[in-house]
Structures are given as structure tokens and as C-alpha cells.
Amino acid sequence: MSSNIKRAVSLYSYQEEFFLKKMNLEDCIAAAAATGATGIEIVGEQSVPGCPKLPSDAFVDQWFGWMDKYKVTPVAHDMFLDYNKKKGHYWSDDEAVESFKQDIRFAHKLGFKVIRVIVNTTPQIIEKVIPFAEDHDIKLGIEVHAPWNINSAWMERHWDVMERTGTKHFGFIPDMGGFCRRLPRVQVDRMIRNGADPEIAKFVCEQHEKGIMAEYTIFEVSRMSNRRIDMAVAELSRHNTFVNPLSLVPHIDRIVHIHGKCLEMLEDCTEYSIPYNEVVAVLLKHGYNGYIATEYEGNRHIQDVYEVDSVEQVRRHQQMLKNLGCGI
Amino acid sequence: MSSNIKRAVSLYSYQEEFFLKKMNLEDCIAAAAATGATGIEIVGEQSVPGCPKLPSDAFVDQWFGWMDKYKVTPVAHDMFLDYNKKKGHYWSDDEAVESFKQDIRFAHKLGFKVIRVIVNTTPQIIEKVIPFAEDHDIKLGIEVHAPWNINSAWMERHWDVMERTGTKHFGFIPDMGGFCRRLPRVQVDRMIRNGADPEIAKFVCEQHEKGIMAEYTIFEVSRMSNRRIDMAVAELSRHNTFVNPLSLVPHIDRIVHIHGKCLEMLEDCTEYSIPYNEVVAVLLKHGYNGYIATEYEGNRHIQDVYEVDSVEQVRRHQQMLKNLGCGI
Amino acid sequence: MYEKYMIVPELAKKTEKGFEIGARLPYYRGVSLSMVEEIEVTLDGETLPQSDVSILINGKTYNLEQRENELDDRWEMGEVATLAIAKSGELPAGEHKLGLKINLRIGYMPFPSIRIAERNIIIN
Amino acid sequence: MYEKYMIVPELAKKTEKGFEIGARLPYYRGVSLSMVEEIEVTLDGETLPQSDVSILINGKTYNLEQRENELDDRWEMGEVATLAIAKSGELPAGEHKLGLKINLRIGYMPFPSIRIAERNIIIN
Ligand SMILES: [Mn+2]
Numbered sequence: 001m002s003s004n005i006k007r008a009v010s011l012y013s014y015q016e017e018f019f020l021k022k023m024n025l026e027d028c029i030a031a032a033a034a035t036g037a038t039g040i041e042i043v044g045e046q047s048v049p050g051c052p053k054l055p056s057d058a059f060v061d062q063w064f065g066w067m068d069k070y071k072v073t074p075v076a077h078d079m080f081l082d083y084n085k086k087k088g089h090y091w092s093d094d095e096a097v098e099s100f101k102q103d104i105r106f107a108h109k110l111g112f113k114v115i116r117v118i119v120n121t122t123p124q125i126i127e128k129v130i131p132f133a134e135d136h137d138i139k140l141g142i143e144v145h146a147p148w149n150i151n152s153a154w155m156e157r158h159w160d161v162m163e164r165t166g167t168k169h170f171g172f173i174p175d176m177g178g179f180c181r182r183l184p185r186v187q188v189d190r191m192i193r194n195g196a197d198p199e200i201a202k203f204v205c206e207q208h209e210k211g212i213m214a215e216y217t218i219f220e221v222s223r224m225s226n227r228r229i230d231m232a233v234a235e236l237s238r239h240n241t242f243v244n245p246l247s248l249v250p251h252i253d254r255i256v257h258i259h260g261k262c263l264e265m266l267e268d269c270t271e272y273s274i275p276y277n278e279v280v281a282v283l284l285k286h287g288y289n290g291y292i293a294t295e296y297e298g299n300r301h302i303q304d305v306y307e308v309d310s311v312e313q314v315r316r317h318q319q320m321l322k323n324l325g326c327g328i
Numbered sequence: 329m330s331s332n333i334k335r336a337v338s339l340y341s342y343q344e345e346f347f348l349k350k351m352n353l354e355d356c357i358a359a360a361a362a363t364g365a366t367g368i369e370i371v372g373e374q375s376v377p378g379c380p381k382l383p384s385d386a387f388v389d390q391w392f393g394w395m396d397k398y399k400v401t402p403v404a405h406d407m408f409l410d411y412n413k414k415k416g417h418y419w420s421d422d423e424a425v426e427s428f429k430q431d432i433r434f435a436h437k438l439g440f441k442v443i444r445v446i447v448n449t450t451p452q453i454i455e456k457v458i459p460f461a462e463d464h465d466i467k468l469g470i471e472v473h474a475p476w477n478i479n480s481a482w483m484e485r486h487w488d489v490m491e492r493t494g495t496k497h498f499g500f501i502p503d504m505g506g507f508c509r510r511l512p513r514v515q516v517d518r519m520i521r522n523g524a525d526p527e528i529a530k531f532v533c534e535q536h537e538k539g540i541m542a543e544y545t546i547f548e549v550s551r552m553s554n555r556r557i558d559m560a561v562a563e564l565s566r567h568n569t570f571v572n573p574l575s576l577v578p579h580i581d582r583i584v585h586i587h588g589k590c591l592e593m594l595e596d597c598t599e600y601s602i603p604y605n606e607v608v609a610v611l612l613k614h615g616y617n618g619y620i621a622t623e624y625e626g627n628r629h630i631q632d633v634y635e636v637d638s639v640e641q642v643r644r645h646q647q648m649l650k651n652l653g654c655g656i
Numbered sequence: 657m658y659e660k661y662m663i664v665p666e667l668a669k670k671t672e673k674g675f676e677i678g679a680r681l682p683y684y685r686g687v688s689l690s691m692v693e694e695i696e697v698t699l700d701g702e703t704l705p706q707s708d709v710s711i712l713i714n715g716k717t718y719n720l721e722q723r724e725n726e727l728d729d730r731w732e733m734g735e736v737a738t739l740a741i742a743k744s745g746e747l748p749a750g751e752h753k754l755g756l757k758i759n760l761r762i763g764y765m766p767f768p769s770i771r772i773a774e775r776n777i778i779i780n
Numbered sequence: 781m782y783e784k785y786m787i788v789p790e791l792a793k794k795t796e797k798g799f800e801i802g803a804r805l806p807y808y809r810g811v812s813l814s815m816v817e818e819i820e821v822t823l824d825g826e827t828l829p830q831s832d833v834s835i836l837i838n839g840k841t842y843n844l845e846q847r848e849n850e851l852d853d854r855w856e857m858g859e860v861a862t863l864a865i866a867k868s869g870e871l872p873a874g875e876h877k878l879g880l881k882i883n884l885r886i887g888y889m890p891f892p893s894i895r896i897a898e899r900n901i902i903i904n
Pocket residue numbers: 143145175259261295
């Protein structure tokens with residue numbers, strides 16, 4: 001089974017092993033390719049020392065050598081705007097634009113076609129950068145990360161820029177973490193390890209699955225407990241949103257890339273919290289034809305007590321996407 | 329200019345004058361009809377004493393007499409579920425279903441075709457009531473009221489009932505108060521009268537218009553002030569949401585009715601907070617063909633110091649809808 | 657909501673057992689009496705026991721317990737009820753500062769619906 | 781996030797001016813040194829002044845003021861830096877309870893990104 005949706009892996013997924021130097025950059029690329037994914041995404045400042053400074057020609061040669069060797073394509077680079085990089089000084093728009101352009105140069109040099117724009121980037125700054133992105137044929141994608149959703153007020157302001165400019169080089173990058181019908185178990189369990197009341201945790205999980213608005217759950221929990229850790233469990237429901245996957249439909253042609261967030265891939269190759277089958281069905285039906293890049297992020301919630309196996313988690317996520325009809 | 333969108337007035341809009349007995353039920357119907365609206369919505373428990381008990385035959389005759397006299401049609405009745413009507417007892421599903429059925433009988437007797445279902449009604453209860461609604465040819469519409477939106481987790485659970493049952497008698501009633509690009513000035517001004525800091529209020533309004541997520545604004549205000557009234561201003565941003573009107577598009581065929589919320593109709597017949605032109609453009613483009621019922625709710629925010637003129641506010645709202653191509 | 661109209665001063669008067677005032681329900685629809693969770697009257701700064709407040713509506717009188725258990729009879733929107741407050745001791749004729757708090761139990765609101773009014777009224 | 785790996789005990793040792801430990805940045809990407817808002821070391825329950833902590837990274841040493849002003853040089857992900865802590869007075873050889881708090885200034889986070897680690901380490 002195949003479709004127009006292509007599969008990629010963000011090397012962010014292997015951060016545990018990369019952090020601990022159990023895997024180097026080539027190992028990450030090789031592991032991604034071994035899943036059958038054809039695209040590579042990176043957080044430049046994670047994978048490439050010195051980023052967003054332009055990498056050396058030697059590095060660039062090696063990079064494209066790896067792309068050839070492992071038969072993968074550079075897909076997306078994730079950028080940040082460190083507005084308060086300098087203590088006590090908040091960047092002017094001009095400073096932010098200059099930082100942004102440097103990420104475009106960086107991405108362009110390594111062959112990426114998409115830049116993941118960090119969610120706090122203002123619409124004005126993006127509008128100023130669009131011509132530069134067009135010149136470098138880089139599509140900018142504002143990441144639609146929970147608790148935002150693609151129809152949020154903030155995203156509507158970005159949508160307005162897309163509409164007004166009519167550019168083909170600015171769109172959305174939904175992060176599938178915005179479709180958590182259940183609360184991620186790895187997060188809840190870690191909070192219980194840190195002292196949260198298991199009964200309250202159970203209540204919060206149930207309310208979330210019922211679709212109760214997080215503010216109501218937080219209010220209820222505030223009447224059950226005055227402990228910060230219990231309130232933190234309640235707030236999981238605010239940060240791990242679920243919205244109807246149909247919310248993507250009016251924006252399908254504006255989606256330039258997708259983050260295939262996963263926190264816990266089960267042995268049967270489903271994600272514990274996110275009904276990928278439902279989201280992917282909407283994407284397929286309405287003709288999304290870009291990449292979904294696996295973005296495993298469970299490590300931070302389990303590393304305190306478990307051995308992290310990012311490679312296996314990514315493999316399962318890619319297998320799931322394949323099962324759902326994505327990629328070759 | 330005309331379209332398939334029809335215009336109604338909810339008599340809820342005249343609540344100030346009705347409360348003070350300056351207008352009786354017939355006056356309200358007459359005022360609605362005078363705007364050119366062709367449909368009537370009521371909150372039964374407001375307009376009809378004893379509701380949801382079935383009205384007397386004499387009342388029913390008079391009701392339909394008024395409908396004929398003023399050339400208007402009954403459109404929608406707004407119901408409630410008073411789960412905790414009895415102190416210390418929370419209704420079972422069976423009790424809720426029975427109360428719901430009584431509202432259906434009530435609506436049916438007065439010729440209404442739609443029931444506005446209050447937002448806290450669970451999907452299970454609605455699913456149990458659907459056959460009864462079908463028998464009475466009453467369309468149930470769950471009100472999508474801010475801070476919910478039509479793609480919220482809670483609404484997705486109702487959407488799931490619509491999909492699974494395939495019924496034509498259950499859908500959504502978006503309340504246009506979910507499209508507040510600006511915070512309602514009448515609410516902000518009242519809070520300033522009640523002691524809120526005008527500078528903080530200005531900041532909150534600006535953040536809201538920029539599309540900043542309410543939680544961020546609330547956090548910022550909590551660092552500026554520890555006064556409850558200032559926090560209440562910040563929370564206005566959470567309760568008066570704005571989402572992209574395109575969010576309605578995937579659900580157009582499931583929208584059974586619309587609440588034309590307004591809090592402050594300006595002299596030029598625009599609403600201060602809600603960009604009706606943008607929302608109505610989406611509705612027209614995508615073929616919504618039901619009613620929009622004016623629901624003026626500004627009285628509660630100005631009655632402390634101003635004379636309320638609901639009739640004029642409704643007139644302006646209807647004129648606005650007419651200007652935008654709704655109704656005859 | 658409707659705080660301004662809650663207290664109906666024209667109906668205020670002394671009675672054998674205390675005093676009466678007029679009151680409107682501060683809500684946009686009528687409710688069964690059982691949903692009126694609290695009626696709290698404050699006179700010249702003194703909060704009076706809620707069990708000393710009866711409500712006269714639709715030609716009937718309900719004390720606190722009767723009100724809480726009344727699922728049928730309704731306080732309709734805009735209807736003026738009489739609140740009869742039992743109060744022993746002397747109540748000087750003339751102006752008094754009256755406070756009225758009405759708390760409604762509304763199913764779809766996660767929080768209690770509390771409305772508070774205060775005004776100077778003449779009780780003769 | 782990465783609290784478990786923040787302290788690198790193998791690098792701990794006494795120095796002329798106090799002691800050293802190894803440390804990793806508790807974050808999923810590298811940052812300029814200027815974004816490391818706080819490095820706070822606690823030894824056996826005593827919080828040591830942040831101005832007494834220098835960081836050795838990429839072959840250079842930065843004191844607090846130099847670190848705050850360093851916009852170019854970066855602490856990359858997973859890289860082990862040496863924290864040199866000046867401490868007068870006697871430091872007995874052997875096991876000590878070490879606390880490390882690192883606070884990062886991350887532009888897209890509305891709150892400070894504070895991570896705290898604690899472990900018993902041998903300082904000889
Ligand atoms: Mn992501």
C-alpha cells in the first residue's frame with residue numbers, strides 16, 4: 001500500500017542516545033533510513049555543532065555523502081528564536097529577522113526544503129522573512145504545537161499572513177501531540193513516581209478521555225488537593241490537548257510538513273495517547289502529500305528509571321505509519 | 329441581496345425589558361418581526377411561565393396567532409438540564425433523559441424545529457434522546473459556546489455520536505461569541521468601573537487582539553497584580569475566545585442553527601468584538617442554509633449605569649446581517 | 657447580572673415578626689425554588705440567619721426547608737417575591753442598609769452563581 | 781529533562797581553589813553560554829555563591845560575568861563541561877552530597893527552564 005504521504009524521521013527522536021554519545025550523527029541517519037523512512041529532519045542546534053553558523057564545506061560534503069549512502073533526503077530543519085539570548089535585552093524585530101535568515105542559510109546549505117518555525121515567532125517577523133525564504137526556496141512552517149491548534153487565534157494571525165501574501169513559502173506544521181485523546185501514560189506515571197496521588201491521576205485521565213475541558217478538571221482537582229504535584233497532573237490535561245482531526249481539513253493545502261510526535265509506541269505499533277489511525281485517515285482523505293516525520297519524545301519522561309530505546313520506538317512509529325498507508 | 333441564510337431573533341435579546349415588564353411576550357415577538365426577521369427563538373423558561381410544563385391550549389392558540397399576525401415562524405427553543413435541581417442529588421441519566429424529553433414535547437407543541445441543547449449535556453444522554461427527537465422531528469443542536477469551539481474534545485465526542493448514529497436530528501449550534509477577535513468593551517469597561525486597573529485592562533485587550541493564548545496573558549497579569557478584579561480581566565481573554573472561522577467548514581452540514589451573539593452593536597451596525605463579516609462570508613461560501621438568530625447579551629454588562637435599549641441593539645444586528653447578505 | 661433590580665425597596669415594611677422586602681431573581685430565566693441555594697439578608701451590617709428567611713411567591717409561603725424541597729413551584733424571571741425575615745428585637749422605623757445575596761445552583765455552571773446587591777431602603 | 785545526566789561524578793576532584801565537577805547541559809539542543817541564566821551548586825546542604833562558579837568549555841574558562849556576555853561560544857548538547865567552584869576552608873576528601881541547579885533562558889518558554897539534580901559524589 002502506498003500513498004502521497006511520505007515518511008521521515010526527525011533525528012530529535014534519538015536524542016537520548018545522541019546526548020549520551022551512544023549514537024553519532026551518522027548512526028542516527030542510518031537508524032532512520034533502516035526504518036524505510038526516506039526523509040531526514042534535524043534540530044540543527046542539536047545535530048550540528050555551531051549551528052546556525054554555516055557548517056564547513058567538509059561537513060556539507062559528508063552530509064550529502066550520508067544522504068546518498070543511506071538513500072535519504074534532507075526534509076526539515078527546526079529553528080528557534082532566542083529573543084532573550086542576551087541577558088536583559090529582548091530582540092528587536094530586526095535582530096529576530098537576522099537570526100531567522102541565518103537559519104534559512106543554514107537549512108539551504110544542507111539541502112532542507114522546510115524550516116520548522118518555533119511557535120513564539122510573531123506573524124510580523126515571518127512576513128518580513130518570507131521574501132528571503134522564497135529566494136532560497138525554503139518553505140517556512142509555523143509549528144502548531146499543543147496547546148495551540150490550527151484554528152487558534154495565534155494561528156489565525158499566521159493564517160492571515162499566508163492569505164494576504166499569497167506566498168507558497170509559508171504554511172503550518174501540525175505536531176500530532178495536539179491529538180492526545182488520552183493523557184500520555186509515561187507523563188502521568190512519572191508524576192506518580194514524583195509523588196502525585198494515583199487516585200487524582202486516574203480521575204484526571206478519565207476526565208481527559210471524556211473530553212472535559214481542562215479548566216474544569218483543574219478546578220475540580222484544586223478542590224481535592226492543594227499539592228503542586230497534583231495540580232501539575234491536572235495541568236497535563238491543558239497541555240496535551242485533543243481536538244477533532246477534521247480541524248485540519250480547511251488547512252490541508254497549507255500544511256507544509258507534519259511532526260509525528262510520539263511518547264509511547266506500544267508493541268502493536270500504536271501510540272498510547274494519539275489515535276493516529278483517525279488523524280492519518282483525515283490526511284489521506286483530504287490529500288495531504290507531504291512528509292510525516294517521526295518525533296519521539298518519550299525519553300524525557302522515562303529516563304529517570306527506564307532504559308530508553310529510541311531506535312525501537314522510532315521503528316514502531318514508522319511501522320505504524322506504513323500500516324496506515326503512508327510512504328512506500 | 330438574498331441568500332439561503334435566514335434571519336431570526338432570540339427573544340432572550342429583550343430580556344432587560346421583559347424582566348422589567350416593559351415588554352411582554354407579544355411585544356417581543358412584534359419587535360423581532362419589525363426588524364424583518366422571519367424566525368423566533370425563545371428560552372422557554374424565560375418566555376413561557378411554567379415551562380417546560382406543556383402550555384395550555386389557550387396559550388398555544390395565542391402563540392400561533394401571534395406567529396400569523398407578525399408573519400414569523402417558531403425556530404428554536406433553548407433547553408437546560410438542571411442536573412442538581414434537587415439539593416444533594418445529581419440526576420441519573422434516566423432523570424436527565426426524562427427532563428430532555430419534556431423539553432422536546434414543549435418545543436413540539438409550540439412548533440419549534442430546533443432545540444438548543446445546553447453545553448454540559450453528555451453525549452450519552454443525547455444519544456438516548458435522539459429517537460424521541462426524530463419522532464417529533466425536532467433537531468437537537470449542542471450549543472458550541474466559548475470557551476469551547478466546534479473542534480474541541482468535548483464537541484468531538486458529540487460529533488462522534490452524530491457520525492455513529494448517522495441521524496439528521498443532531499448537530500451543532502455555534503454561538504458567534506466564540507469569534508471575539510477583540511474583548512467585548514462593555515465587559516472590560518464594567519470591570520474598570522468595578523475597580524480593575526485600566527492599564528492592565530489595556531494590556532489584556534492588546535494581548536487578546538494579538539492572538540496571544542489566554543494562559544500567557546493570565547500568567548503575565550498575575551505578575552503585575554494580585555488583585556482578583558485584575559485577574560478577572562485577564563480571564564476575560566480565556567472566556568471570550570477567538571478561533572479561525574474556517575474551523576466551521578468541516579462541520580457546515582452539521583450546523584442546525586446559529587446564535588448571533590452580540591454584546592455591543594455600534595451605530596454603523598457592526599459588532600464591536602466579533603468580525604461578523606468574516607464569519608458570515610465563510611458561512612455563505614460553504615453553503616450554510618439555516619437561521620442566524622440574534623442573541624443580544626450586552627444588557628448585563630451595562631445595566632448598572634446605562635439605560636439598556638435591546639430593541640435598538642437587535643435592530644442593528646439584524647441590519648448588519650442583512651448588509652452581509654443574510655435573509656431577505 | 658440583574659443585581660441592580662434584586663432588591664425591590666417599595667415592598668419593604670415592618671411586620672409583626674420582623675420585616676419584609678421585595679426581591680427579584682437575578683437570572684435570565686425562571687427556576688424551581690429548590691435551585692435557590694441561598695437567600696442571605698444583611699441588615700445594617702448584621703447577617704441574618706438564612707433559616708429566618710421565608711419566601712412568598714405565587715400566593716404561597718415557603719420557609720427554608722420547604723423552599724429547598726420545592727421542585728415544581730417556580731420563581732419566574734422578573735417576578736417580584738416577598739422575602740419575610742423573622743427578627744426579634746427592636747427595628748427602628750426609617751432608613752436601613754440592606755444587603756441581599758442570592759446564590760443559585762445552575763447545572764451548567766461549574767461555580768455557584770452568587771449575586772449580591774446592597775442599598776439603603778426605608779422600612780416603616 | 782536530562783536531570784539524571786547533569787552531574788558527571790567521574791570528573792569531580794579537589795583543586796587548589798576549591799573543587800571541580802563535570803556537568804552536562806540539561807536540554808535537547810546546545811545554547812550560547814549567555815542563555816545559561818544560573819548555575820547553582822550546593823555542597824552538603826550549603827548553597828555556594830553563583831559568582832564562585834566558573835565553567836570550562838571548548839577549552840576556555842568563563843566566570844559568571846564572562847558567561848553571561850558570551851553570545852557566540854556554545855555549550856552543545858551532551859558535551860561535558862567542567863564547573864570549577866572556588867571554596868575557601870577545608871573540604872574533607874571523600875563522599876559529599878552535591879546539588880546542581882541549571883536555569884536556562886529559553887525564548888519560547890514563558891517560564892524559566894529550571895532543572896535540578898542531586899547525588900552523592902566522591903571528591904578527592
Ligand atoms: Mn514537534
